[in-house]
Amino acid sequence: FFFSSRRRHTRYGTVTGVQTCALPICCEACRQALVEFLRGRHGTVQKLNEAWGTEFLDWSQVAALTTDQVRRRELGGTGFPSNLRPYGEVLEFVDGQFAHAVGQIASEVQREARGVPVGLTGIQAPLAFGGHDYARLLPSISLVEPYDTGGALALVRCLRPTAECY
Numbered sequence: 001f002f003f004s005s006r007r008r009h010t011r012y013g014t015v016t017g018v019q020t021c022a023l024p025i026c027c028e029a030c031r032q033a034l035v036e037f038l039r040g041r042h043g044t045v046q047k048l049n050e051a052w053g054t055e056f057l058d059w060s061q062v063a064a065l066t067t068d069q070v071r072r073r074e075l076g077g078t079g080f081p082s083n084l085r086p087y088g089e090v091l092e093f094v095d096g097q098f099a100h101a102v103g104q105i106a107s108e109v110q111r112e113a114r115g116v117p118v119g120l121t122g123i124q125a126p127l128a129f130g131g132h133d134y135a136r137l138l139p140s141i142s143l144v145e146p147y148d149t150g151g152a153l154a155l156v157r158c159l160r161p162t163a164e165c166y
Contacts, residue, residue: 030097035062037093052086064090095133103140110142117164119143125152134159 074081119141138160146152
């Protein structure tokens with residue numbers, strides 16, 4: 001899911017009026033939300049460029065680097081990556097947007113169907129490439145079914161002991 005103040009998007013289909021997006025930062029509303037996130041973190045485009053190792057001239061040029069761009073830039077040689085911050089910050093933004101959208105949808109469902117467990121099933125363990133940020137997702141849901149790999153079930157029970165966990 002990718003959420004902006006004007007539209008909510010998902011690349012998985014329409015859910016309770018949520019619009020679809022095919023790519024992580026797929027439209028101008030999503031790009032603007034990312035820019036505001038980065039502006040709040042870095043202040044100026046010059047400081048963003050220093051942190052990311054980029055050469056954007058102004059905020060209108062700022063765009064998320066794709067996984068392939070980061071891989072080529074950071075893993076194209078034989079050495080270790082030197083700067084994965086652009087990738088990490090975009091993932092942090094997307095995680096926040098997803099958690100916000102899930103929270104809004106869960107709130108709507110709970111308002112209409114009080115007492116009915118609301119949550120996510122089949123969620124991935126937190127990983128570098130994919131997975132979910134449990135600390136952001138779990139506060140707004142009352143039911144969760146993580147894949148039982150990498151200690152995911154124990155992590156859910158630790159972060160949200162009152163959730164129905166399967």
